[in-house]
Amino acid sequence: MTTKTMHQETAPRRGSRLAAAGRVDTKKLAAMAMLVALAYVVTAMTRLPLVGAAPYLKYDPKDVVLVIGGFLYGPMAAAGMSIVTCLIEMFTVSESGFIGFVMNVLASWAFVCPAAFLYQKRRTIRGAVAGLTCGVVLMTATMLLWNFLITPLYQDLTREAVTEMLIPIFLPFNALKAGLNMALAILLYQPINNALRRAHLLPALPDGQTRRKINLGNLLFGAVLLGVCILLVEVALGNL
Numbered sequence: 001m002t003t004k005t006m007h008q009e010t011a012p013r014r015g016s017r018l019a020a021a022g023r024v025d026t027k028k029l030a031a032m033a034m035l036v037a038l039a040y041v042v043t044a045m046t047r048l049p050l051v052g053a054a055p056y057l058k059y060d061p062k063d064v065v066l067v068i069g070g071f072l073y074g075p076m077a078a079a080g081m082s083i084v085t086c087l088i089e090m091f092t093v094s095e096s097g098f099i100g101f102v103m104n105v106l107a108s109w110a111f112v113c114p115a116a117f118l119y120q121k122r123r124t125i126r127g128a129v130a131g132l133t134c135g136v137v138l139m140t141a142t143m144l145l146w147n148f149l150i151t152p153l154y155q156d157l158t159r160e161a162v163t164e165m166l167i168p169i170f171l172p173f174n175a176l177k178a179g180l181n182m183a184l185a186i187l188l189y190q191p192i193n194n195a196l197r198r199a200h201l202l203p204a205l206p207d208g209q210t211r212r213k214i215n216l217g218n219l220l221f222g223a224v225l226l227g228v229c230i231l232l233v234e235v236a237l238g239n240l
Helices: 003-045 062-073 075-092 097-121 125-154 159-198 216-236
Strands: none
Touching: 003 062, 003 075, 062 075, 062 097, 062 125, 062 159, 075 097, 097 125, 097 159, 125 159, 159 216
């Protein structure tokens, strides 16, 4: 075979690979856009108080969708989706302006990026639980710092008042928020994954199937964790 013939055969193969990569990137962007849209919708529709002493602190489940996106596409994708979602939120449903946007992004990053990073290292349910647990701890801890530094800038509160609120208000709020995110992520990851596969926005499984059976053990663990978090929320709200 001549060199010319070899080049003629190689060129189409390279073109095919580039075309395939382009299709994959397009599907990835489409899936990420769908996840951002879903994260925004649940944010706009679900804003619930978690601590009775501070009803202005609202919970929304956008980080559940964002961390699932991070499980699928990695921590950098999760960070990007967090920015876009929080930016849309700032211009639509948020009342705290740019500083609230910064706080939202920092809170989402603290939860979704460590969880996605650890899951990418170990793509098993144990890896997911380890990543989510790390996200819960980091979000709870780092938001105490950011609440101390940033909250006085956009709330009519002194630094001393915020300091007094850190343990009785901000700590339980962020811990409950992160715990709810973890429980819901465990429950919803596989259904969302299967839905994206059926929409051909994720590759089919090695056996050609577009859905994976949902593990009942994972569902049970997620349901128990969700129940515990809801019970703690009721206590924090003074309903129990």
